[in-house]
Amino acid sequence: MAYVGKYYDKSDYRVYCLVGDGESAEGSIWEALHFASFYRLDNLCVVFDINRLGQSQPTALQHDIATYEKRVDAFGFHAITADGHDIPELIKAFHDASQVKGKPTAILAKTYKGKNFPGVEDKENWHGKPLGANSSSTLEYLRTLAKKERKDLNLSISEPAGSVPTVNIANIKLSSPPEYKPDDSVATRLAYGTALAKLARSNARVIALDGDTKNSTFADKIKQVSADNYIECFIAEQNLVGVAMGAACRDRTVAFVSTFAAFFTRAFDQIRMGAISQTNVNFVGSHCGISIGEDGPSQMGLEDIALFRTVPGATVFYPSDAVSCERAVELAANTKGICYIRTSRPNTSILYKNSEVFEVGKAKVVKHSADDKVLIVGGGVTLHEAVSASKLLAAKGVHARVLDPFTIKPLDAAGIIRNAKEAGHKIVTVEDHYPEGGLGEAVLSAVASEKNIVVKKLAVKEIARSGPPAALLDMFGISASAIVKAVEELLR
Numbered sequence: 001m002a003y004v005g006k007y008y009d010k011s012d013y014r015v016y017c018l019v020g021d022g023e024s025a026e027g028s029i030w031e032a033l034h035f036a037s038f039y040r041l042d043n044l045c046v047v048f049d050i051n052r053l054g055q056s057q058p059t060a061l062q063h064d065i066a067t068y069e070k071r072v073d074a075f076g077f078h079a080i081t082a083d084g085h086d087i088p089e090l091i092k093a094f095h096d097a098s099q100v101k102g103k104p105t106a107i108l109a110k111t112y113k114g115k116n117f118p119g120v121e122d123k124e125n126w127h128g129k130p131l132g133a134n135s136s137s138t139l140e141y142l143r144t145l146a147k148k149e150r151k152d153l154n155l156s157i158s159e160p161a162g163s164v165p166t167v168n169i170a171n172i173k174l175s176s177p178p179e180y181k182p183d184d185s186v187a188t189r190l191a192y193g194t195a196l197a198k199l200a201r202s203n204a205r206v207i208a209l210d211g212d213t214k215n216s217t218f219a220d221k222i223k224q225v226s227a228d229n230y231i232e233c234f235i236a237e238q239n240l241v242g243v244a245m246g247a248a249c250r251d252r253t254v255a256f257v258s259t260f261a262a263f264f265t266r267a268f269d270q271i272r273m274g275a276i277s278q279t280n281v282n283f284v285g286s287h288c289g290i291s292i293g294e295d296g297p298s299q300m301g302l303e304d305i306a307l308f309r310t311v312p313g314a315t316v317f318y319p320s321d322a323v324s325c326e327r328a329v330e331l332a333a334n335t336k337g338i339c340y341i342r343t344s345r346p347n348t349s350i351l352y353k354n355s356e357v358f359e360v361g362k363a364k365v366v367k368h369s370a371d372d373k374v375l376i377v378g379g380g381v382t383l384h385e386a387v388s389a390s391k392l393l394a395a396k397g398v399h400a401r402v403l404d405p406f407t408i409k410p411l412d413a414a415g416i417i418r419n420a421k422e423a424g425h426k427i428v429t430v431e432d433h434y435p436e437g438g439l440g441e442a443v444l445s446a447v448a449s450e451k452n453i454v455v456k457k458l459a460v461k462e463i464a465r466s467g468p469p470a471a472l473l474d475m476f477g478i479s480a481s482a483i484v485k486a487v488e489e490l491l492r
Contacts, residue, residue, distance in 0.1 A: 048107065
């Protein structure tokens with residue numbers, strides 16, 4: 001929020017953040033402090049409530065204010081210590097913070113948990129508990145406090161200062177439609193970067209954030225439109241997500257966050273909390289699955305579909321060519337709630353005409369005939385393997401229908417059921433993902449109430465390894481030849 005205020009809104013409003021001393025043990029707090037200092041967010045004031053006690057025991061530093069001061073100073077903050085129960089002292093601290101230029105401020109407020117409450121103040125074991133036997137004396141204390149005149153304070157609260165420009169982030173379109181030739185071979189991660197730049201040309205409030213992978217995710221393409229529309233968050237994925245949530249709140253920007261799909265697992269708590277606070281952030285995970293090849297399993301996103309499918313209200317796009325990827329980016333920019341776009345590393349052929357229309361929750365039938373005996377459902381790289389498999393099967397006299405779900409959530413359940421019934425009531429799903437929570441399980445859920453539909457799942461069923469992409473697809477049973485084998489087994 002502070003970044004948007006300083007660099008996009010260019011307004012004089014200030015942002016305040018309250019941090020508990022217990023949660024300051026979290027690495028994400030220090031990721032955020034580093035980010036704020038690096039970008040000289042002097043419109044940000046962070047208040048540390050240092051009350052000494054955690055939930056189950058005292059915090060690591062307790063009331064060691066001097067160490068807190070050294071730490072925030074080392075992270076590039078202007079540190080101010082204060083008695084957190086002394087209102088005039090706090091007022092002075094907030095005033096002093098507002099005068100600091102070139103760096104953010106941290107107010108280190110020493111407090112006592114349950115201050116002035118009989119039998120509770122600075123005592124352990126009161127976290128999240130009712131007062132019980134202490135309730136009578138506490139209520140009496142509150143009654144006395146309410147009757148006491150506070151003549152020592154004469155406060156007048158003025159309206160918050162600061163104005164912001166009017167922003168319109170509705171109905172954002174690609175500045176130009178997809179422009180691919182039928183024989184082109186383009187990675188969807190590259191198409192994402194192309195689409196991102198097109199959106200930024202249409203609306204200056206479209207921004208991109210990345211964690212030092214921008215030259216692999218192609219988020220850096222937005223810098224061709226304006227370098228100001230890109231925010232580098234470095235290798236700190238929890239804060240990367242947090243910054244995007246702040247940038248998107250109050251409808252000030254349309255934020256796209258990219259990194260390798262595998263790295264979003266580190267930030268699942270931030271994503272989960274974003275859903276609770278109804279954020280509108282768009283996540284883009286590249287380098288998904290074993291198809292990335294030689295980079296190996298540490299870089300392979302094989303859990304990401306499951307992760308985002310569990311997020312309430314999320315929309316999960318899985319484009320399979322450059323055309324559908326550009327349209328997925330456009331749709332995500334205009335879709336409320338969390339969106340996730342899964343992009344692939346390898347170049348893939350063009351499946352759709354540039355004029356093809358895509359909708360959230362509407363699948364596409366890529367290949368079909370009146371004699372289809374099985375429905376093959378794939379996404380991304382595996383959709384292309386499914387198309388190849390259908391050609392191999394056709395040479396053997398077996399006709400297979402191929403379906404592209406386009407969105408895994410919401411899934412086009414009606415379309416899948418209808419096509420399955422038209423194709424012998426048999427489905428083979430194939431995905432570059434672990435079996436749990438991915439495309440196959442989404443399809444199984446969609447057809448669960450249908451008595452006569454049989455589903456066979458192909459997925460990466462063990463820890464992957466490094467190797468050439470084609471060899472890995474074959475080794476882990478999600479290649480065209482593996483699909484042909486699965487179909488033949490299903491039709492026996």
